[in-house]
Amino acid sequence: MASLLKNDRLLRALKRQPVDRTPVWLMRQAGRYLPEYRATRAQAGSFLGMAKHPEIACEVTLQPLRRFDLDAAILFSDILTIPDAMGLGLHFVEGEGPKFKRTVRSAADVDRLGVPDMETELRYVMDAVRVIRRELDGKVPLIGFSGSPWTLACYMVEGGGSKDFARIKAMALNDPATLHRLLSVNTDAVIAYLAAQRAAGAQALQVFDTWGGVLSPAMYREFSLPYLQRIARELERGEGEERTPLILFGKGNAAHLEALAASGAEAVGVDWLVELGEAARRTGGKVALQGNLDPAVLYGSPAAIEAQARAVLDSYAEGNGGSREGHVFNLGHGMSPDMNPDHVAALVDAVHRLSAR
Ligand code: CP3
Numbered sequence: 342m343a344s345l346l347k348n349d350r351l352l353r354a355l356k357r358q359p360v361d362r363t364p365v366w367l368m369r370q371a372g373r374y375l376p377e378y379r380a381t382r383a384q385a386g387s388f389l390g391m392a393k394h395p396e397i398a399c400e401v402t403l404q405p406l407r408r409f410d411l412d413a414a415i416l417f418s419d420i421l422t423i424p425d426a427m428g429l430g431l432h433f434v435e436g437e438g439p440k441f442k443r444t445v446r447s448a449a450d451v452d453r454l455g456v457p458d459m460e461t462e463l464r465y466v467m468d469a470v471r472v473i474r475r476e477l478d479g480k481v482p483l484i485g486f487s488g489s490p491w492t493l494a495c496y497m498v499e500g501g502g503s504k505d506f507a508r509i510k511a512m513a514l515n516d517p518a519t520l521h522r523l524l525s526v527n528t529d530a531v532i533a534y535l536a537a538q539r540a541a542g543a544q545a546l547q548v549f550d551t552w553g554g555v556l557s558p559a560m561y562r563e564f565s566l567p568y569l570q571r572i573a574r575e576l577e578r579g580e581g582e583e584r585t586p587l588i589l590f591g592k593g594n595a596a597h598l599e600a601l602a603a604s605g606a607e608a609v610g611v612d613w614l615v616e617l618g619e620a621a622r623r624t625g626g627k628v629a630l631q632g633n634l635d636p637a638v639l640y641g642s643p644a645a646i647e648a649q650a651r652a653v654l655d656s657y658a659e660g661n662g663g664s665r666e667g668h669v670f671n672l673g674h675g676m677s678p679d680m681n682p683d684h685v686a687a688l689v690d691a692v693h694r695l696s697a698r
Pocket of ligand 1: 382
């Protein structure tokens with residue numbers, strides 16, 4: 342599989358194998374900062390109208406690759422497809438983000454949840470993976486993804502985004518058994534979802550634990566980490582050269598790098614609140630690291646972007662015994678709609694130029 346790829350830098354770096362230059366892709370590389378995305382979205386009518394139509398999902402997946410020399414494509418979809426398929430009724434309210442018609446707040450609510458069928462209820466996602474693989478034709482690898490069990494639970498319990506996570510934290514304190522049952526069914530669904538994306542053609546897999554960092558270390562060890570560990574352990578992903586690498590990305594996961602590196606995942610994604618060199622030292626070559634430029638650096642000038650990209654590259658090498666191998670360059674979190682595409686081009690070119698071996 343990897344051998345048919347014209348650009349296998351990402352897969353090699355995720356396995357800590359040598360590459361000619363550090364691979365780079367950007368979380369949320371497809372999106373509203375691109376005029377061609379806004380045009381496609383206007384035609385399709387809505388975000389879900391794009392995500393649920395494989396040919397349109399494919400088109401927006403490919404848009405950033407036509408502009409920038411990126412080393413990977415990421416499936417255009419959303420982490421909330423799983424709770425939507427569980428029957429919670431996902432919709433987007435303009436200016437407010439994702440919302441669910443039904444929430445999960447009681448033991449009876451959890452009883453009603455089951456693992457969706459991947460080739461019927463979530464077939465549109467698998468079809469998108471298949472169409473994108475066909476259209477990519479081996480240009481770069483395709484990354485599939487899922488939310489983490491905890492991050493999905495945040496949206497399911499809160500009913501949408503949240504500032505304080507009051508309801509799910511109250512559930513963690515007052516009814517931890519119910520929350521653990523919810524996290525357990527989410528974990529079963531995430532494992533089935535990632536396995537189905539892999540079967541459909543995804544060549545690397547990333548779990549987004551976007552809200553793990555809102556937990557105290559003790560609560561993270563109870564409500565997020567064990568479920569990430571179960572995914573890393575139980576997700577079937579092949580052996581040797583054919584193994585599909587798994588990336589565990591978390592916002593605010595700096596306190597848990599050693600545990601994440603010991604989970605069995607091939608790579609850990611980190612945000613910009615930790616020095617990448619420190620992360621490399623603490624994980625000691627057990628995993629590849631992905632990250633970790635502050636996305637706000639893209640608001641700086643091309644010269645400032647280059648300086649900051651160099652600092653990330655050099656920090657990694659400094660903490661990794663002087664070697665750049667085992668690093669996938671990325672932002673520490675996703676891009677925003679008001680970012681300048683020309684600055685993205687400057688970043689991608691700087692990473693490639695500064696990291697050439
Ligand atoms: O990285 C990529 O290019 C792949 C696409 C992708 C999207 N969502 C597209 C999207 C990925 C990987 C996601 C994951 C996702 N979705 C996460 C985890 C990643 C992260 O940022 O931490 C989360 C928390 C969600 C939930 C979600 N979906 C939010 C908070 C929003 C934004 C709502 C808003 O109005 O800004 C979405 C919608 C969404 N998902 C958009 C995109 C491009 C914007 C949709 C639009 O209005 O066009």
